[in-house]
Structures are given as C-alpha cells and as structure tokens.
Amino acid sequence: MNNIYEAQASNRLKSVIIIIGFMLFVGVAVYILMQALGIYFGYQPGGLGGVGIAFIISGLMSFGSYYYSDKIVLGISGARLADRKRDFIFYTVTENLSIASGLPKPKLYIIDDTAPNAFATGRDPDHAVVCVTTGLLQKLTRTELEGVIAHELTHIRNYDIRLMSVVAVLVGTVALLADWFLRMSFWGRRSKDDRGSSQAQAVIIALGLIFAILSPIIGTLIQLAISRRREFGADIGAVSITRQPDGLIKALQKIAHDREPLEAANKATAHLYIVNPFKAEGPERSRRNPINTFSNLFNTHPPVEDRIKELQKMA
C-alpha cells in the first residue's frame, strides 16, 4: 500500500536526482571535451566559445521541433480535429478532466488507426494537444479512457514536453562537441607552441577521447531514464485526478496486449505515446531475463508490467 502523495513525492525526488545527475554529467563532459579541443586549437576560445556554438546549433535544431511540436506531430500523424457530437465520450472526458485538473481544455485530435494509443504534445498548457486513435476510443470504456486522458493531461501539467526538449538540446550539445573532437583528432594537428606540458596534454586528450566516444551514449541513456521517470509520474498524476487506478490499469493492459502496430507512429514520435507503439514488450516478455533488463535501458517507456505494479500499489 502506497498512497498517492507518497508516490508523487518519491517519484518527484527520483526525477530531481536523475536531472541533477544529468546536469553534472553534461557539465563534466562539456568541460573535458572543451579542454581537449583546446589543445588542438592551441588556445581556449573565449567569449561564446565552442560550447556556445554547439549549444546554439543544437538549440536551433530542437527549437523548431519544440515550438511547433503540436503542428509538426499532427502533420506527420495525419490527425483530424475531434468534435463533440461525433466523439462525444472523448470530448466530454477531456473537458471534465480539464475541469478537475484546472487546465485549459487542450485541442483534441483523432488519428484514424485501429491500434489503440494516445499522446499529448505542445509547448505549454495553452498550446497543448491531446491525440488518440480511433482504436482507443472503440476499445476502452469511459472509465479507462479517463485514465488515459488524465495521464496525458499530467504530462501537460508537468511541462514534460518542455523538459524533454531541454534535455534533448543538452544531449545534442554534448554529441556535437564529441563529434568535433573526434574529427579534430582525426584530421587536426596539435599546436606546437608549448611542448612543455605534453604529458598533461596527453592525459586530457585521452580523457577527451573516452568522453567523445562514451558521452553521447551515456547522455542518451540518462535522457531515456528521465523519460521513463516522467511516464511513472504521469501515471501517478493520472490517479490523483481520477482517483481510479483501475481505469488506467485496465487501459494499459488493453493497449499493451493489442498486437496491432500503429501505422501513424515512427521512431521520431514513438516516445510521445502512452505505451510504446512498437510493441517490443509483449506480455510474454519476462522482466527476469537479464537481456530484457538491459534492453529496457534503451526504452522511452518503463515496461507496462512495472507501471501496472506501481498503480496496483495505489489501488
């Protein structure tokens, strides 16, 4: 037994710890890569410097996808606007849960696809979009749909899309620096002006190489860990709105056991959905298997069984 407030507090704490760890990691990686790059450049660039340039490039690449996230994703997924008469349950359920959570009602869209799934996007609650598939509306009862929509509204309320965009920018910055360093050590030439401290330089270059190779992977792994934490957070938040863990549990089971692939999803949008649309995690896949525990590190979502277990503690 675990009440909502305890679950919320513990999840928030874990989330903060991961994010602080992520910040430290980004700081150390950027520092070492810059030191190592400095040896090739022969000086430490002042002012904006390499980090600034990498940050701006990475930021520009992610900014568009963040600022126009609602429009881009909807364009890719081919969704249509929901209407109160035609999609009565979807429309009213979202309306009601928006009342309960004190959020403005998001824009509602429907993807014509029989695989049940749902996602939320948009840069802030005023530009939020909740999108579901026709399969979800057909296969879930009203109570189950409330669980799913409440999960999506919690993502919106917690600014998860904004957080994940910031994280993506930082991972991108580290990856760019690492890439530059690798190219420099391939094509570049060490500056010859101070040969005195060549031993220290060798250590920094060795460290730089290690970081250049490992940090993009480590960054991505932490990014995925944050994403999984936010999914747990959204599940708990959903229960705090509906107070009916059973609704979300049954909905997750139905979505996970459905074997149909979601045609509208692709690798770029997969992380948005309430359950990973690629169904890598079938019900027959056991958690005990060490290979699965390892492969879970590369998933944007925690395994559905784990999410259900957490929810059952609150039921």
Place this chain on the structure above:
Amino acid sequence: MPLLIILLPVILIALWAVSEYNFFVSSKARIKAAVQEIGNQLKRQVELIPNLEASAKGFLKHEKDIFKQLTDARRAVASAVDSGDLQKMSEAGAKVAAVLPALKIAVEDNPEIKGSEVVTKLMDELRDTSDKVMYARRLVIDLTADYNVKLVSFPSSILANMFGFTEQEGLITPQKGEHLEVRDSDMKSPRVKLD
C-alpha cells in the same frame, strides 16, 4: 565581498517569502474560482435537463417514475442555484446523478428502447453532466488540500502566520455522521442475483 555574503542569504529569503506569499494569495483566488465553477456546471445542468426531458419524452412515456425523478432533480438544482448556496447546490447535483441508475434499469427492462439513440444520448449526457459537477468539486478539494497543507507545514507556516492566512474550508462536509460510519449491513459482501 563580505557585503555579498551578508546580502545573498537575505535576497534568497526574500525571494522565497515572495513566492510563498504569492502561492497563498493565488491559491485563495483559485479556490474561489473553482467554487464558482461548481455553480457554473450546476447552472449548465439546469439548462440541459429540460432539453433532455423533451427529447426523450416519446421514448420514456411509460417510465413515469424516471420522469418524475428527473423533474424533481431539475427543480432542486434550479432552486439551489437561485439560493446561491454551494452546499445546497451540490446536494441537488447528487439527485441528478441518482437518475442515471434508475434509467439504466428501465432500459434493461425495456429491450425496445435499449437500442434507441435518443435514450443512449440521454444516458451519456446525464453521466457527463454529473461527472462535470463531480470533477469541479474535485478541483476545490485538491486546491484546498494543497493550500491547507502548506499552511501548517514548516517553514511556510511561519510566513502564513505573519500574514494571517487562515485555513480554507473548501467543500463543507460534516466531520461526523452516517457517511463516516460502517454499519453491519455494509460489511456483508454484496449479493448479485442473476436470473
């Protein structure tokens, strides 16, 4: 430098105090708005029910009881809204919610109206309107709980005392009474007869 060391904590504490103060005042405003939202939803209910009655009349002419219940509920809500008393309003809202189970039984008993779109629509709308009132109440409960927790927990309690913030009542529910007691009859497992 020493000046900075003295100033920095002062600035931090001031920033914290401002954000706490703002939490208390904005929470109070939100609670007030949430209470108004309940009234808003109940008003919607009052306007909705006559329309539903009119559209379902033909199909439910044999179900006089349900009609009476629906009309009574509507009257209760209307008079409660006029009185402006939130407590009365939400009690009346419960009456509307009670029509739904009765309607379901009636539909089960009459297979000929089961498939009718009008009746399904009536049931959907009734469930929706009572959900809306329920969720509007949920928001008041949640906001008041957040506010009241902050009011008594340390260190925000110091600030609350300084500025004289007091506990918010939210929805008034009697702290004693039947709804908190478990009787023998409640302990028996429910029996469902299917025949």
